[in-house]
Amino acid sequence: MRKRFFLTLSCILMSLFIIGCSNSNSSSKSSKENDENKKLQVMVSIYPLKEFTETIGGDKVEVTCLVPENMEPHDYEPKTKDFEKLINSDMFIYNGLGMEHWIDSVNNVVSDDKVLKVNSSDGIDVRKEGDLLDPHSWLSLIQAQKQCENIKNALISLDESNKDTYEKNYNNFKNQLQNLYDKYSAKFNGINQKDFITGHAAFGYLCRDFGLSQKSVENLYGEGEPTPKELEGLVNFCKSNNIKVIFSESLASPKVSETLASEVGAEVVPIYTLESSEDNMSYLEAMRNNLDKIYNSLSK
Ligand SMILES: [Zn+2]
Structure with missing residues (x-):
């Protein structure tokens, strides 16, 4: 109940905030498109997505994590200042599968034409426990490859000019994930x-x-x-x-x-x-x- 109250409050505050700054945001975005040297501003929800995005994006991206370091992400609730940062980024990558129980509040106040929202677990082989989705997909070296592919495709969709870099970095990382999986798969079988x-x-x-x-x-x-x-x-x-x-x-x-x-x-x-x-x-x-x-x- 308390969570719901704060979410509603956040939504109201954010709606006001967005109305107040929608003009400045659209102008900053168009200037970004004119400046090829400017890094893509990517916001991610949780730490592993930060590392995946930095690995694939290299020096073409600047990645910020929404959940502060050393905070248990299952307990996290976004604050107004977090929405403020979010609305000024080019892309928001989240894990999905219920890891971000507050995701509706983001979808309600941040429209897709302002910030590209990317559900990184789209198309993965989802695990359930009873009726509950298991959100911890990044702890699978196999499912993490699909999440990285989604991140790579999202980066390309906003920045086609660096497609080759993103593809190369993604393939390198994917191979490292697969190699580690293969090595331990053989060990655990024994x-x-x-x-x-x-x-x-x-x-x-x-x-x-x-x-x-x-x-x-x-x-x-x-x-x-x-x-x-x-x-x-x-x-x-x-x-x-x-x-x-x-x-x-x-x-x-x-x-x-x-x-x-x-x-x-x-x-x-x-x-x-x-x-x-x-x-x-x-x-x-x-x-x-x-x-x-x-x-x-x-x-x-
Ligand atoms: Zn957990």
Whole structure:
């Protein structure tokens, strides 16, 4: 209810704001089109999309992330100043699949002829949990390739003159994603243990890619610490499956992960959901790190 109130308020404020500045925006856009050296101004919702867009766009783009660093993106709500930044960009790339539960407020106040809106998960192989869409598609090295293709096509649609650069950067990155997938696909095929425990249920796509299975301390949206009964269930699961590592995320209940680990005599190891930039790692470094740690924990 509180969220809805703030969204409505944001919409009203933004409508007023847009009416107030629509003239200055259209003039700044037309001057942009005349200036070939000016970088495309791209706004993205969450961190992994920033890195994908920077990798594909290179020095032709300037990318800003809407969700501030170190904020849990599932908890984020856009503020009036965020809409202000958004309306002044050329393109807004979002993840889709419910990652941005506030996306309607953007669609209501920012029209497509002002800012090109790109749903980066268009056409991916969507994963569901019951009736819920799993938004964590970027944690699949396969689905991330489709997201990058969508980003590449969107950049080309606004900046045809640099098509070759975008195609080349995209192909390089796509190959790196595929190579990392191929390497770990072979490794995971060779082990019997497939279950691991993590902070929130972010790794469903990664599990599907490699035939693994996650159990989590928090749910799909990083909400709800386990009840004592659920915690007891996790403890029993760890004991009967000889689980020696509990993965912990910096933005989701690390304390519960620690409690669980001490109950079952397991080690706590950090894992990256990439929902924000962590430890200065690139997407590929963080993914390699995740896969390596999961593989090591399962092959113990
Ligand atoms: Zn998440």
